[in-house]
Amino acid sequence: MLQFTLKAAGERALPPHLLSDKTGRRHGANALHLPPRSTVFLQGYGRAPQSRVLDGCVALSQSLPDGRRQIIDMVGPGRLLGIGVGEHNRCSADTLSYVTLEPVGEVDHRDLEQALEEMVLRAQAHATLLGRKTAPERVASAILDLAGQFVRPSRSKRETVCFNLHPTRGELADWLGLTVETVSRCFTRLKRAGLIEFRHPEIVTLLQPQALADIAAGNRAIDNINPV
Amino acid sequence: MLQFTLKAAGERALPPHLLSDKTGRRHGANALHLPPRSTVFLQGYGRAPQSRVLDGCVALSQSLPDGRRQIIDMVGPGRLLGIGVGEHNRCSADTLSYVTLEPVGEVDHRDLEQALEEMVLRAQAHATLLGRKTAPERVASAILDLAGQFVRPSRSKRETVCFNLHPTRGELADWLGLTVETVSRCFTRLKRAGLIEFRHPEIVTLLQPQALADIAAGNRAIDNINPV
DNA sequence: CGATACGTTGATTGACTTCAACTAAGGTGG
DNA sequence: CCACCTTAGTTGAAGTCAATCAACGTATCG
The missing domain is CATH 2.60.120.10 (Jelly Rolls)
Incomplete structure (x- = not known):
């Protein structure tokens, strides 16, 4: 867990x-x-x-x-x-x-x-991700991993974390064993569900990190989220 | 290559x-x-x-x-x-x-x-296998890997290699990110194509190791094989 | 400005999964 | 020794998730 x-x-x-x-x-x-x-x-x-x-x-x-x-x-x-x-x-x-x-x-x-x-x-x-996780689970895992590696230890007033997502959608796809389109669709769904926010595709804010982690671990479906 | x-x-x-x-x-x-x-x-x-x-x-x-x-x-x-x-x-x-x-x-x-x-x-x-290979490619890769680790250095008169496939179809599935049924189907196809032979599911003979390696690497489709 | 690369969204297809039925082999106990 | 059960494997039919195909929007850059 x-x-x-x-x-x-x-x-x-x-x-x-x-x-x-x-x-x-x-x-x-x-x-x-x-x-x-x-x-x-x-x-x-x-x-x-x-x-x-x-x-x-x-x-x-x-x-x-x-x-x-x-x-x-x-x-x-x-x-x-x-x-x-x-x-x-x-x-x-x-x-x-x-x-x-x-x-x-x-x-x-x-x-x-x-x-x-x-x-x-x-x-x-990563092998477990590639072998056994669904596309939304993979994308959620990726976002959390990259957030962990690349968040600036800046102002952490709220529990929202903002960071620079270096890889493009295509690079994420090559990492996650998916296609560009699927990655893009998952980002859109996570955004619509209120879990993340981004204006530009590479500046991402985590709005509900715990919910994201639940999805990444397969404990929760992407659709069962109450948008805040 | x-x-x-x-x-x-x-x-x-x-x-x-x-x-x-x-x-x-x-x-x-x-x-x-x-x-x-x-x-x-x-x-x-x-x-x-x-x-x-x-x-x-x-x-x-x-x-x-x-x-x-x-x-x-x-x-x-x-x-x-x-x-x-x-x-x-x-x-x-x-x-x-x-x-x-x-x-x-x-x-x-x-x-x-x-x-x-x-x-x-x-x-x-293995990550490359899980992320980017098709089911038949995965199974071919698995067979070659296990052959490499488990062939007995016995009589190697011909280029045919026989070895004991320890994992069950289900365990192979968990290794390759597939289901039992898909693994089984791939074995059947490889057998019908003349690349491997098995009477019991766990005693496998490699009939055309090079062709198997070509499939594993994605250089050849499973169907483009002339049965010997 | 075109040209190129990246991203998003929609429609369709397809590879693999899921569901289901069946066979064969091994073990147990009457 | 045989009925019974369980487990592994195979095969077929139906379903689904992600891939493919396609169109379009936007930003960057000579």
Whole structure:
């Protein structure tokens, strides 16, 4: 029974040497800045160097020979990139926003194992989503996941949370094993049900996070909501 | 472009201290023997102890609150159990055959990281399967995967490979995000197409492994096969 | 301005699910 | 040894959720 809790991106467990962000631009020296929709590394090429995402959103994806694409994971601030991709990358990594990367020469065992374990856990949860959840459940899950990774720890006066949804509808579709149209329709339904709000497609506000979590977990149908 | 290669279970990279199997029953002392359909550990309970599968097949699964079940991975000989399952297990582990386990007190970093990486790679490939493959492609992929993990390195006179398919149709369905009926229908179609053969539902022979691999990768439709 | 990409909405189709009936194999107890 | 039950597997018919096909609106950008 997934209990709903949102962790702001700033609260995520950053290793100590990254926390200097507030005081100064300590890692500005060797940090990598990438524009949206650029490739970090490519499926099939030599093993990628490891780096840590400081800011922005990166999509890990695999493609079948005929072009069908599956986004495996959405990687946000604090997480490692270039781990668990095999000898020759079995994944491509693409930025979905402006992204700041910090190359990490070598990670200590503790950090690496923790990061790998997080990859496994997320991949497992995603497999359950892809194998067993309905389209609205998938979209609700996605929104909550991305909110968790990308909310700014800003003014949290009300229980409404607003955040920037980096992936397009098409990218969400590739992540959730759906099509653009289905994703769009689910957003519309969630909006009409009063669970989320958006004026622009990428600025999303969670109006009823708990109800959203219920849907994501399969405990409630999208239609059984009393609009507030 | 997945090239088809089958690795017999015996050839898989076992750590040196397990290879004594041929010479004697060195690990017979503390080995754990479990009957089919028994639980190794349960979703939601305390962190499971780690062990290595010496023989048999274990299913890692997650369940949604309403009972929908997704099998995350099928674990065969040589692989570690109880890694990447989170603080409180987010997975259950169930035996699908007679299983021999060897408890491992602590694994060295090298082994653990390699095992975790394998978990990640397999989970990623499975996500692509669940998100983007058709039912026949999924079943073909599953058969090849299980063949790779469970073929006995026996008489390989011809290119036909015979192996014991431990999971039932229902368990395969839970693994592949399908229903029993769909899995059964796909088996029938593959059989009629001359790609596999089975008299009993769990003794399967691969007649045309390469064609099966083509289907699994989405390079060929199930119907475009010349029956030999 | 056209041109392109993204998003939304509607109509139709189709792949897989659901529901249902039936067969075969294994176990139990009279 | 056979009636009885249960479970797994197969097959057919009907139903449904999401995909496909199609049209349109809007924003961005040379």
